[in-house]
Structures are given as C-alpha cells and as structure tokens.
Amino acid sequence: MSSYTPVALVQTERGVELPVRAIPGASRNEIGGSREGALLVRITTAPEKGKANRAIIDLLAEVLDLRKKDLVLIRGVRHKNKCFLLQGAELSGIEERLRGLVDRDGQRQGKANR
Structure with missing residues (x-):
C-alpha cells in the first residue's frame, strides 16, 4: 500500500x-487518493x-462542493496530467475538503458513482 502524498495545491490571485x-x-467515477502531489481522479x-x-x-465540482x-x-x-484552477477558492478550504476525501493512506473514503 502506498503512503499518503499531499496534493501540491498552489494559491494564486x-x-x-x-x-x-x-x-x-x-x-x-471516484477520487482515487493522491500520488506524487496530484489528486488521482x-x-x-x-x-x-x-x-x-x-x-x-463534474466529479470535482461535486466532491469539492464547487460550481x-x-x-x-x-x-x-489532452494529457493525463492536468491542472485545474478552482476560481475564487481558498487554499485552506480546499485542503480541508481534500483531507475529508483522502485518508492518510491515500485511499478514497467515499465514492461518487455516476
């Protein structure tokens, strides 16, 4: 089992x-933990x-409670490695939501089935 790797979030203006x-x-459709600083989706x-x-x-909006x-x-x-801007979001709020989604072993605690 891989150890938890924090997601490398960056606060911008x-x-x-x-x-x-x-x-x-x-x-x-689910959050699959984190690896090498990225959220696995x-x-x-x-x-x-x-x-x-x-x-x-769709999935990120649902699990992070964003529009x-x-x-x-x-x-x-067109690549599997992506970066999303969560407009208007605050780093502390997103970190808290991600902690609720991903446990310390990097495994998803809940699922969003579609």
Missing part, C-alpha cells in the same frame, strides 16, 4: 491550482472529444 492525474476507463469516460475532462469537472463554472482546466487538455 485567481484561486487554487489543483494538479490532477486522470485515470480514464475506470469502473466508477478515476473516471468511466473515455478520453475523447473532451468527454473525460468534462467528467473530471462547475468555477473549475477551469488550465493545463493538460
């Missing part, structure tokens, strides 16, 4: 940058025509 590692083709959608990116935004329009993909449109 516009919000919080959240690094994500996308894992398409999963059996369910498993999604059922194939990475074609932006469908996977939209599925990630979809406040999540902006700023890097990695």
Whole structure:
C-alpha cells in the first residue's frame, strides 16, 4: 500500500491550482487518493472529444462542493496530467475538503458513482 502524498495545491490571485492525474476507463467515477502531489481522479469516460475532462469537472465540482463554472482546466487538455484552477477558492478550504476525501493512506473514503 502506498503512503499518503499531499496534493501540491498552489494559491494564486485567481484561486487554487489543483494538479490532477486522470485515470480514464475506470469502473466508477471516484477520487482515487493522491500520488506524487496530484489528486488521482478515476473516471468511466473515455478520453475523447473532451468527454473525460468534462467528467473530471463534474466529479470535482461535486466532491469539492464547487460550481462547475468555477473549475477551469488550465493545463493538460489532452494529457493525463492536468491542472485545474478552482476560481475564487481558498487554499485552506480546499485542503480541508481534500483531507475529508483522502485518508492518510491515500485511499478514497467515499465514492461518487455516476
């Protein structure tokens, strides 16, 4: 079992940058823990025509309690390593939500099935 790695969040003037590692083709949409500073996001959608990116935004908005329009993909449109800007978010609030999602072993504590 891998040890917990904190997500490398960055506070900017516009919000919080959240690094994500996308894992398409999963059996369910869920947060899969963290690895190497990125939040692991498993999604059922194939990475074609932006469908996977939209599925990630849907899931992140749900689990972080944010509006979809406040999540902006700023890097990695066509890559599994992505970075999202959580517009207007505060670092402390996002860290707290992530701690509630990911336990110290880097495993997701709950699921968001779609």
